[in-house]
Amino acid sequence: xxxxxxxxxxxxxxxxxxxxxxxxxxxxxxxxxxxxxxxxxxxxxxxxxxxxxxxxxxxxxxxxxxxxxxxxxxxxxxxxxxxxxxxxxxxxxxxxxxxxxxxxxxxxxxxxxxxxxxxxxxxxxxxxxxxxxxxxxxxxxxxxxxxxxxxxxxxxxxxxxxxxxxxxxxxxxxxxxxxxxxxxxxxxxxxxxxxxxxxxxxxxxxxxxxxxxxxxxxxxxxxxxxxxxxxxxxxxxxxxxxxxxxxxxxxxxxxxxxxxxxxxxxxxxxxxxxxxxxxxxxxxxxxxxxxxxxxxxxxxxxxxxxxxxxxxxxxxxxxxxxxxxxxxxxxxxxxxxxxxxxxxxxxxxxxxxxxxxxxxxxxxxxxxxxxxxxxxxxxxxxxxxxxxxxxxxxxxxxxxxxxxxxxxxxxxxxxxxxxxxxxxxxxxxxxxxxxxxxxx
Amino acid sequence: xxxxxxxxxxxxxxxxxxxxxxxxxxxxxxxxxxxxxxxxxxxxxxxxxxxxxxxxxxxxxxxxxxxxxxxxxxxxxxxxxxxxxxxxxxxxxxxxxxxxxxxxxxxxxxxxxxxxxxxxxxxxxxxxxxxxxxxxxxxxxxxxxxxxxxxxxxxxxxxxxxxxxxxxxxxxxxxxxxxxxxxxxxxxxxxxxxxxxxxxxxxxxxxxxxxxxxxxxxxxxxxxxxxxxxxxxxxxxxxxxxxxxxxxxxxxxxxxxxxxxxxxxxxxxxxxxxxxxxxxxxxxxxxxxxxxxxxxxxxxxxxxxxxxxxxxxxxxxxxxxxxxxxxxxxxxxxxxxxxxxxxxxxxxxxxxxxxxxxxxxxxxxxxxxxxxxxxxxxxxxxxxxxxxxxxxxxxxxxxxxxxxxxxxxxxxxxxxxxxxxxxxxxxxxxxxxxxxxxxxxxxxxxxxxxxxxxxxxxxxxxxxxxxxxxxxxxxxxxxxxxxxxxxxxxxxxxxxxxxxxxxxxxxxxxxxxxxxxxxxxxxxxxxxxxxxxxxxxxxxxxxxxxxxxxxxxxxxx
Numbered sequence: 003x004x005x006x007x008x009x010x011x012x013x014x015x016x017x018x019x020x021x022x023x024x025x026x027x028x029x030x031x032x033x034x035x036x037x038x039x040x041x042x043x044x045x046x047x048x049x050x051x052x053x054x055x056x057x058x059x060x061x062x063x064x065x066x067x068x069x070x071x072x073x074x075x076x077x078x079x080x081x082x083x084x085x086x087x088x089x090x091x092x093x094x095x096x097x098x099x100x101x102x103x104x105x106x107x108x109x110x111x112x113x114x115x116x117x118x119x120x121x122x123x124x125x126x127x128x129x130x131x132x133x134x135x136x137x138x139x140x141x142x143x144x145x146x147x148x149x150x151x152x153x154x155x156x157x158x159x160x161x162x163x164x165x166x167x168x169x170x171x172x173x174x175x176x177x178x179x180x181x182x183x184x185x186x187x188x189x190x191x192x193x194x195x196x197x198x199x200x201x202x203x204x205x206x207x208x209x210x211x212x213x214x215x216x217x218x219x220x221x222x223x224x225x226x227x228x229x230x231x232x233x234x235x236x237x238x239x240x241x242x243x244x245x246x247x248x249x250x251x252x253x254x255x256x257x258x259x260x261x262x263x264x265x266x267x268x269x270x271x272x273x274x275x276x277x278x279x280x281x282x283x284x285x286x287x288x289x290x291x292x293x294x295x296x297x298x299x300x301x302x303x304x305x306x307x308x309x310x311x312x313x314x315x316x317x318x319x320x321x322x323x324x325x326x327x328x329x330x331x332x333x334x335x336x337x338x339x340x341x342x343x344x345x346x347x348x349x350x351x352x353x354x355x356x357x358x359x360x361x362x363x364x365x366x367x368x369x370x371x372x373x374x375x376x377x378x379x380x381x382x383x384x385x386x387x388x389x390x391x392x393x394x395x396x397x398x399x400x401x402x403x404x405x406x407x408x409x410x411x412x413x414x415x416x417x418x419x420x421x422x423x424x425x426x427x428x429x430x431x432x433x434x435x436x437x438x439x440x441x442x
Numbered sequence: 443x444x445x446x447x448x449x450x451x452x453x454x455x456x457x458x459x460x461x462x463x464x465x466x467x468x469x470x471x472x473x474x475x476x477x478x479x480x481x482x483x484x485x486x487x488x489x490x491x492x493x494x495x496x497x498x499x500x501x502x503x504x505x506x507x508x509x510x511x512x513x514x515x516x517x518x519x520x521x522x523x524x525x526x527x528x529x530x531x532x533x534x535x536x537x538x539x540x541x542x543x544x545x546x547x548x549x550x551x552x553x554x555x556x557x558x559x560x561x562x563x564x565x566x567x568x569x570x571x572x573x574x575x576x577x578x579x580x581x582x583x584x585x586x587x588x589x590x591x592x593x594x595x596x597x598x599x600x601x602x603x604x605x606x607x608x609x610x611x612x613x614x615x616x617x618x619x620x621x622x623x624x625x626x627x628x629x630x631x632x633x634x635x636x637x638x639x640x641x642x643x644x645x646x647x648x649x650x651x652x653x654x655x656x657x658x659x660x661x662x663x664x665x666x667x668x669x670x671x672x673x674x675x676x677x678x679x680x681x682x683x684x685x686x687x688x689x690x691x692x693x694x695x696x697x698x699x700x701x702x703x704x705x706x707x708x709x710x711x712x713x714x715x716x717x718x719x720x721x722x723x724x725x726x727x728x729x730x731x732x733x734x735x736x737x738x739x740x741x742x743x744x745x746x747x748x749x750x751x752x753x754x755x756x757x758x759x760x761x762x763x764x765x766x767x768x769x770x771x772x773x774x775x776x777x778x779x780x781x782x783x784x785x786x787x788x789x790x791x792x793x794x795x796x797x798x799x800x801x802x803x804x805x806x807x808x809x810x811x812x813x814x815x816x817x818x819x820x821x822x823x824x825x826x827x828x829x830x831x832x833x834x835x836x837x838x839x840x841x842x843x844x845x846x847x848x849x850x851x852x853x854x855x856x857x858x859x860x861x862x863x864x865x866x867x868x869x870x871x872x873x874x875x876x877x878x879x880x881x882x883x884x885x886x887x888x889x890x891x892x893x894x895x896x897x898x899x900x901x902x903x904x905x906x907x908x909x910x911x912x913x914x915x916x917x918x919x920x921x922x923x924x925x926x927x928x929x930x931x932x933x934x935x936x937x938x939x940x941x942x943x944x945x946x947x948x949x950x951x952x953x954x955x956x957x958x959x960x961x962x963x964x965x966x967x968x969x970x971x972x973x974x975x976x977x978x979x980x981x982x983x984x985x986x987x988x989x990x991x992x993x994x995x996x997x998x999x
Contacts, residue, residue, distance in 0.1 A: 019843040031966045038549040043528050044618035055840045081844050303527040305554040
């Protein structure tokens, strides 16, 4: 009988009755063949692989992460609560030491969902990794967390949520934003003025092969992780770098994904995208599960795998090495970049326009953060969407100093008229409030 | 009239019954070295003074194949396994002659790599040279496309006595279990065939031509003639007879836990409206993870003969049995001794029981009566905890749709049915200590034989259709049909029910009373490039375990 060296938890939730629309890539059929492969391989029978039923997350769990407009119920469905719940279930199983690591094979995905949610972006409504992470921080007091996003698309939602958080290292490896949705994730995007370097982007050129991905993990990601020393490593395990994926242009393989997982050693992996539902997902998921469990994955291979096609163009290899050097240099010089960005000011502002492709919404944001010498700084976002709502969203970070806590509460209670609603994320108190005038 | 005969670990029970109820019950000791003699002795006794012409059916529940597996007395089998990519198939080796060959089929049943005829021929010669007579042929995804298993079997044909193909034994996905299941079937085939042929001959020698049926692990019966094509279904059928013998006493429309309190273990099962739950994947006995349909039973190491000790000021009961109760000459005190001290039992040596319990009482500064009451309560609490745990396990089984997760049924049994030696005493105390309604199964001492006699014929059919590939396949039934784009869930269900009806009747079901139901119906649109190219349909239908039509009422009276 097979025994897994690493006790591994799995939540498998294919949501066979949920789709964005009948022919959308995010449809009922997406994990059907993965289920067939996983069942046929007998993975749930392996001693040391434990299948869990997903919990549902609560509105409170979501409010820790998101400002939902107008409220949580309006921008989520049951399926989102289950998919985030699946990640939370695995996170708990790992923290409670019932398993040493775990994989939430759930849908719908979440890594394009940002801090403010007016609707769905890139098939995502709520950021399932962030909801899990903030739950774990609240419940178990975990502080330093690294998220490595290996989806082919830039994890712009996760980046946005942790942009100002120096305790969360977010590294996204993805197809270059000049060639793919969402068109972001460039090397220069390195985090807000109080958290420079804990956001890192590694844009890889189209047609990157096994060699390029594994080079990047070994020579860029692993050294940074070793220096950051996270308490937990989370992998946003998108599977659309696969050579057969219909909406991307990369050249990665199932065995490559398995090896990537073995190198990364994530405590928790969470499925993100991946839309080659027959040719890739069944094999990639089996590879990832075996690698998580510490089992042999050398026989995992797609029926049409061709080793010749995996020979990487030397120009691509050279380019990837260059990207890696740039990222490492940013990481090493992060303090200097941060000082330059702060430039001795007390506040920092940025204006942004965001687009929600799935729900066809545009959003205008003005963000203000206090450049606090004692903590990562309270911030607020003044946001207006094309649906017509104007919101003020105030965030007090987990480890905010007393001055920043006061400032956040003042911003919240003293908001001027003109907003449809004012929202407060008071992370130190774990309370999430709406409209101070309604409270009295 | 029907005869039910259940060969148990110590006793073999037989009942004779007709549509008015049980007419005769007998009990003979089980001789494990000569099961045939045990069975014929039981039959002779139960049929004494009966006109054999009146016996329509004999249903046997035996430990024959289970013993063969547990004692590793398995026939040498040649296993031929084709896998393709995935987990290394060498890891699923079942026995010495286990050979991995070329050939690969993918998850939709498409051929990825053909089999190599020369390789199979060479293997056939080698296996013949090794004097192998039984063969198991298993392919990954063979339930989606059995052609490779079929081709290999055709190439081997005429060279071997019996060939088992994985896709005939179960329609479920699970390659490692398919390998184990196929091996087990081939490995118990000769012993199964020899034994039942001998029973038949022994009856014939007395001029009796009674059709023989066999009880399966899923609590259903099948004709002996159909059982030889899947003899593995009788493996680990142990608990099934008693559970089926109890279902008639469960209150209709409720959820019930059946508790069989034995000497070494207590076996538990959940009934939902008199239907016992089936194990999710199949028989799961230690290293034997199979696709053999079985009742979902839980066993804990606690029974009348469990060894009782005092550990850290508390009673520890089981899980080991060190022998019979002290009252019956055993070495250590047991719950049975406690029942004697409490005057709930009046057989056996009271003094020895009191002496044994007294030793434990001394360690806790209690009187023997106090200690006995403590041990008894401790047993009841352990059983109640195990029930809670079992129900929680049932409710934590993963589901794969939003609908099931939100609105799925949660088991919440309200009644306990108890059988086994100390059943009446436990029933009373279990009711006091819990919110359950607790009842003792009437005639609990022969409920197993009654269960064997009255079990209905169960059956299952899995059908898989793919309108893009224009095929509908029910692998267990050799069913493969060309379909067109209009084939849908309803058409699949109709085909599946037709196949199930034929199969069930062939296996012995009453044609007018087939309680067929759909267990699973899934239909997916297959979309490629924003265009629907076909439908992928999965259907599972069954006749679930329970009592034969017309007999449920009889037990109520």
